[in-house]
Amino acid sequence: MKPAPFDYYAPRTIEEAYKLLAEAGGGATVLAGGQTLMPLLALRMSQPFILVDINKIDALKGVTRVTNSAGSRVERRASGGPQGEAQEAPSTSATRIGPVVRQNEVIADETLRRCLPVLVTATRHVGHHQTRNRGTIGGSIALGEPAAELPATAAALGASIEVRSVRGTRRVRADEMYLAPYATALEPDELITTIEFPDWPSDTVPLFREVARRPGDFALVGLVGALAIESGRISRAGIAWFGMGPVPMKARQAEAALTGQSVAALDVQSIAELAVADTAPFDDRHASAEYRRTVGRRIFARALGEALNVRQAA
């Protein structure tokens, strides 16, 4: 378990970093927190010629609040889903997170605790305290592990990912980022420079449930999302599954069924059915597909019921 030889670079600027990626012509790998990459290198399952360590790039760190001018450009892919509209409403403000922000920094960050409590909850379930000291939000978003919390959270909340290369800057919607397990819309020469989460209304209820063999393991089944509620009605819903398919799976039918509904009139069970209908679970060593489907339906109903009870009691 010793990595194969590679050249190591630790650029100080974004421009240097993406130039290195361009010059490597696909032979480079970006090192952020290294919590997945280092074991893969040690196992020689990943054998890049060049390792571009982005930990010294200050521009990739920090959490900032931005007020977007209406029409902030969000690139859409042709295959964009039907639920895009709600997320593309001329957004007022958003939170931008640098990709090298450590997962434990996400948990501790006052701005994120206030503006993105679901992201903070989800991040608590990423790995273990020790790995979160080093692991980054960008690394988790870039890897695209289908059972990981953060790609699903980004997809559920309507985040967009800003990527840069020598060819320019573009934004990828989080729900269009993931193509297959560990395969993303990122080109080999592109570097994630920001993850931007739009603000949700102040009256938003978080949803989060995860079933894992042990705390810190990748999920057997997980769901994450948010429900914005205005005058007893759900005005906006964003929900995604993790561990329930080859990529984070948006529960689009459930989102559609929830949007506009009166909280009092909701049939939690039938929405759970709809939510599971948008999944494509798999068999592996840790659970069968049918286990995931069965438990997914139940935890969805539990999570939704509890979230709305909390709401009604308030």
Place this chain on the structure above:
Amino acid sequence: MSSAHVNDGRVIGKRMLRKEDARLLTGRGTFVDDVVLPGMLHVAFVRSPIARGRIRSIDISSARDLPGVLAVLTPNDLDPFNVKLLSFFFTPAMSVPVPLLARDRVAYVGDPVAMVVAQDRYIAEDAAALVIVDYEEEDPVVTIADAKRAPPVHPGMESNVAAVMGIEKDDDLEEALTNAPYLLTRTVRHQRLSQSPMETRGVLATKQGDELLVYVTCQSPHLVARYLALALDKPHLSVRVIAKDVGGAFGLKNHPWREEMSVIVGSMLLGSPLKWIEDRWENLVAANQAREQEMTVRVAFDGSGKLLAAHSDYSLNNGAYPQGAEANIAVHMFIWAAYKMPQLGFFTRGWHTNTVGNGAYRGPWGMESLARETMLDIAARELSIDPIEIRRRNLITKADQPCTTPMGLPLEDITPAECLDKLLEVIDVSAFRAGQAAARKQGKYLGLGIAVYIEPTGAAGQMAPMTGELAHLRIEPTGKVTALMSTHSQGHGTESTMAQVIADQLGVAYEDVTVFEGDSSRGGFGPGAAGSRQGVIGGGACRRAAALLKEKVKRVAAHILDADPESITVENGVVIVAGAESKTRSLRQIAEIAYGEPARLPPDTESGLEAQYRYDPPPVTFTSAAHACIVEIDADTGFVKIKRWLSCEDCGTIINPAVVEGQIAGGLAQAIGAVLLEEAGYDSRGNPLAVTYKDYLLPAISDVPDFEYVHACTPSKSEGGFRGVGEGGAIIGPPTLVNAIADALSPFGEVPLELPLTPTRILELIERRPLTGKTEAATTATSAPATPMTAQAGAAQAAANATLSSPAATMTSASHAHSAVIGGCWNMVLATPVGPQKIIGRFNTEGDVLKGVLESDQGSQSFAGTIAGNRLKWEMKVTEPMPITLKYDLTVEGNKLSGKVKMGLFGSANLTGERA
């Protein structure tokens, strides 16, 4: 804290801080990888990526040419050393030789094929990737079911049976079973586990002159030194083995195996110190594993739940190269040992497959407790008897002893029934049952599991490696105490527990005793940590040696101080003469005289203050226990939450409760892993499925509750009254937890006795429908199409089966052969439960009468029997290891001889021989 201990003069039974913890907890231990020798080179192995195949060619040229590479070794380089790999019992490990590096054929994924030696491990791994091996892949034999029907894994063998013992069908027993009022039959399946020590295997070897110096992570440097001397078998070679600190072993490190031995031989060949540290991937792929076994048990009861008879049919996956081919006879020795079981039998087989070999793992026979205790609960449910009551009706109590089990084990002081009573004092079962019923109405599923067992500990005197222990003690001229021990800690804390025993016995402060172990050049032979024996035997040795030493102190002090030896006591390092305060001396003052002024010593007294004692305990010391566990199961997810776990363990006199509880807790953590999480499996092509800790799920801190301990302290008959406690948690933990889960889920049906009980398996029971996906590994492996067999292979298998199922048939056909010359001297090998045993037979014939003598390491014994044609039969009685009649039935053909020896309940063992 420490001064308080010194003041009352007794440290046995106290939670003394462990002496080794300061260095271990601050990262300052000395493990193999911490040792650096000048000129040291590093090893990486080239390993087979396929489970079974022929090696067409190996091309090492690119690897050898890589800068920094010193050598690439293949079997051609190592085979001339003619190393014989042995089992733990110092007998040949298998009936066919075990290669160091695979020659011609590979037999499992991870099989070492070549060995790269380079200036660092990085380069060694770069070069290993450049070795080109051309394989001709063959269909592998993966599961026990595969092994039963497939052609042999090893071309030199007639079937995949690695070892067999017992009787498949015994008419009397069959009658008892079929005629019983209630017969329970279940098949229990235990998955394959990785021992997963925190420190993986590793070795650093160097030979200077005739001294071979080996640093190796192990369970006893003395045992490894003896093993190396026997396996290498070179004149003028002295072997020294050092292992200062070891990070867990659990049986895996009982003795060196192919990789360690390859490195040692490689260092001798190249004349350079070689180091190999197994990485975690190698540990999960290529280090021997344990437990993959299945057992069909039939238990007969009368209407009141009393045991009548039992039979177990057991199979163990031995893998390709087990660290001793075995059928796990201990499972059958102990399955009913704590219960009144009138009649029992077993049939037990080990099977070779194209998987990594079977090795030891804490509580290797634990399957017995899993099967027995879970089936007792099922019987209790079916007979509507309380699970506690069914045990009480059958357990051997104090009043029943002394007695002898049907397997010949003498029992005189086991206390399982007493442990169960004591356990029930701290757990309110009826309150639990009320709470359980109320919770069920709210959809909450609570369960209580109880299990009881005895385990053999501190075995000595009946198997080659299982000897007594040596303690060499001295009071240094400084007054401090030094102990050189044959005990060895892989985390056990023997540096501390042995010091506690010595401190009390000598009358010195715990802080003034230093225990040295971990070096075969210190102390004397002992097998170290194997079979829960160090506290019992090492502790006994410390007491006896300390008593001798104290006697000398008294004698010397009495002479110097002109006092009566009887009036002298030693307390807290001070020699006191009763009624003469002015004669009080420190031990140091006495020691300075004892070493430096021999003229002042009593006549004929050796100078110095040194003593040693090799303690041989009774053959076995039993430990008993009863455990209880309460779980809650989430019916939505099938997850098990352990809410409480109580242990009532009788390990006799307790040296250090913290160490005892650490042993129990560690074993229980492994039990929880086995029941809920861990699984080292293979797919149908023999590819390992858990090769990192992402897939091999060890229990984490969140999976292990705070255990509650009750100590029953019935002193044993061994010196000091100690009983072993090293393996119990790993043995009794699985049935305790399975019983709790089964109790919680009883409204849904019966829990399958198949580990691990994954959330999917549990939810299947709750949902009453299959949830298992068709790609799940275990299913694929067992339902894989039968290995395609050629006609020839099929015939070979048929022949193998014939031999297995009806030895008589084979012999009958052989008896038609021409009559043979029988008289003379024969070299024979008997496949005993502990490995092949060499026997020399000298036969004389007088007509139909056969007379002769058998000679072995155990001595010689004469016999008389009969001859019919070329068939020989005789009987012999032996008393060791237990009274048993051996029935020989052999057939001579030319200069060869073969047949069976029936050994009572142990069934038949194969015997082969040829004319000397």
